Amino acid sequence: MGAIIVVDALWGDSGKGKVAAFLTQRENATLCVRAGIGTNAGHSVYLTAEESIRTRQLPLGFLHPTTVVAVGSGVAVDPRIFNDEVTRYHLQERVKVDYRCPIITPEHIQRERDNTHLVQTVGTTASGSGMAQADFALRKAQQAKDVDVLKPYLADVAQLANEQASVNTVVVESSQGTYPSLALSPDYPYVTSGNCTVAAAVDDVGLNWRKVSGAVMVVKAVPSRVGAGPLPGEISPDEIRRRGIAEYGVVTGRLRRKAEGIPWDMLRYAAMLNGPTEIALTFCDHYDPQITGVTGADQLTPAIKALIAKVEQTTEAPVTIVETGKLFEHMIDLR
Ligand code: IMP
Numbered sequence: 001m002g003a004i005i006v007v008d009a010l011w012g013d014s015g016k017g018k019v020a021a022f023l024t025q026r027e028n029a030t031l032c033v034r035a036g037i038g039t040n041a042g043h044s045v046y047l048t049a050e051e052s053i054r055t056r057q058l059p060l061g062f063l064h065p066t067t068v069v070a071v072g073s074g075v076a077v078d079p080r081i082f083n084d085e086v087t088r089y090h091l092q093e094r095v096k097v098d099y100r101c102p103i104i105t106p107e108h109i110q111r112e113r114d115n116t117h118l119v120q121t122v123g124t125t126a127s128g129s130g131m132a133q134a135d136f137a138l139r140k141a142q143q144a145k146d147v148d149v150l151k152p153y154l155a156d157v158a159q160l161a162n163e164q165a166s167v168n169t170v171v172v173e174s175s176q177g178t179y180p181s182l183a184l185s186p187d188y189p190y191v192t193s194g195n196c197t198v199a200a201a202v203d204d205v206g207l208n209w210r211k212v213s214g215a216v217m218v219v220k221a222v223p224s225r226v227g228a229g230p231l232p233g234e235i236s237p238d239e240i241r242r243r244g245i246a247e248y249g250v251v252t253g254r255l256r257r258k259a260e261g262i263p264w265d266m267l268r269y270a271a272m273l274n275g276p277t278e279i280a281l282t283f284c285d286h287y288d289p290q291i292t293g294v295t296g297a298d299q300l301t302p303a304i305k306a307l308i309a310k311v312e313q314t315t316e317a318p319v320t321i322v323e324t325g326k327l328f329e330h331m332i333d334l335r
C-alpha cells in the first residue's frame with residue numbers, strides 16, 4: 001500500500017521508466033503516474049532485441065496489463081504526443097490526464113528551437129516543456145481541460161492517486177535526474193525547468209506526503225549526461241565507442257557524454273535530497289561486461305558485488321534491483 005516514487009540520482013537516462021515498469025509488476029500497482037517536467041524525457045524499454053517501447057509522455061507502467069496510467073498535474077502535456085502514445089499502445093480504456101496540466105503548443109517548441117541561449121548554452125531538448133512551464137508560471141498557459149482531444153481522459157489525478165495509495169500501491173515515475181534540478185543543481189543554468197527530486201515528484205502528482213511508502217533511487221553504474229554542464233571524470237567519445245557503451249538520446253538522438261564512474265560525493269548528496277528506501281543499480285553491463293544478460297541473483301560478478309557494497313554504503317539504502325542488460329528480463333530482484 002502507498003505510493004512508491006522513482007527518481008534518478010544523477011543526470012538521468014538511467015532506465016527510470018523500465019524500473020517503474022518493473023516495480024508496477026512487482027507491487028501489482030493499480031496506478032502508475034508520470035511526474036516530472038514534460039515531454040523532454042524519453043523512456044524506453046526493450047521487450048525483445050527487436051521490439052522496443054518508447055514514450056515521452058506516458059509512464060511505462062502500462063506494460064502491466066491491469067495498471068491504469070496517468071499524468072500528474074505538474075507535468076507539461078503535448079496533446080499530439082499524448083494522443084500518439086495512447087493510440088500506439090491501445091491505452092484508451094486505462095489512461096488519465098490531470099485536467100490542470102499545462103499544455104505544450106507547437107509555438108512553445110518553436111520558441112525553444114529559436115532560443116540561442118537554450119539551444120547553444122543549455123543544450124535544451126527543444127520539447128517545448130520549459131516554455132510551457134514558463135507560460136504556466138506567468139498564468140497564460142492552456143490547461144488540459146481546454147484541449148478537445150484530451151477531454152475523454154480528463155481526471156483529478158491527485159485525488160485518484162491519493163485514493164489508490166490508501167488501498168493499493170501506486171508507482172510514480174519521475175523524469176530526468178536529481179542534478180538537472182532547477183533549484184537544487186550546483187550548475188545552473190545547465191539544468192531543466194523544474195526540480196526532479198522525490199519531493200518534486202510528490203508535488204507534481206499532488207500526493208499527500210503521508211501516502212508515500214517508499215522511494216526508489218536509480219543509480220546508473222556508468223553515469224551519463226546529455227547537453228552542457230560539468231561531468232566529473234568525463235571520458236572521450238572515442239573511449240566511449242572503444243568500450244562499446246555508446247548511447248544516443250531517445251528524444252534528441254545525441255551521443256550521451258559518459259563519466260569514468262559514479263561521483264561518490266554527488267551520489268551521497270542525491271541520497272540526502274531524496275531519502276531513498278531502495279536503490280536500483282542500472283547499466284551494470286557497461287561497468288562489467290561479464291554481467292551482461294545475467295538473470296540470477298547468485299550470478300553477480302565480484303566487480304558488481306563490490307560496486308553494490310559501495311553504493312549501499314554511500315546511499316545508506318539497499319540495492320534491491322540490478323539491471324544487467326537491455327531487455328526487460330535483465331532486471332534482477334535482489335530482495
Ligand atoms: P530542457 O529541459 O529540454 O530545456 O533541457 C535542459 C537540460 O536538461 C539539457 O542539458 C538537457 O539535455 C537536459 N535534459 C532534459 N531532459 C532530459 C532527460 O530526459 N534526460 C537527461 N537530460 C535531460
Ligand code: MG
Binds near residue numbers: 036
Ligand atoms: Mg514540477
